[in-house]
Amino acid sequence: MANHKSALKRARQNVTRRERNKSIRTQAKTLEKKVFAAKEAGDENIVDIFKEAQSAIHKAAKKHIFHKKTAGRRVSKLAKVLSS
Numbered sequence: 001m002a003n004h005k006s007a008l009k010r011a012r013q014n015v016t017r018r019e020r021n022k023s024i025r026t027q028a029k030t031l032e033k034k035v036f037a038a039k040e041a042g043d044e045n046i047v048d049i050f051k052e053a054q055s056a057i058h059k060a061a062k063k064h065i066f067h068k069k070t071a072g073r074r075v076s077k078l079a080k081v082l083s084s
Helices: 005-041 046-062 068-083
Strands: none
Touching (some): 005 046, 005 068
16 A cells, blocks of 8 residues: 555545546447447437447547547447448
8 A cells, every 4th residue: 555645635636537437438339339239129210329338439449448549440430330
């Protein structure tokens, strides 16, 4: 465990940020799964679900939760599902 005052603060900040990042990452993954589920079910609103997932993925990349190229790869994969 950290001993210095600044190191204790840094440890607290890391916990807060890890939880926030985990939440954003989980939300993006859930939206990806919804796109795949909508494709399987033949849902008519798949385009709206795709746009929501795309937005969440790009926002996560903008906040450096996903790497920029990882976000592009995930969106590309969803677009491929959407077009087929």
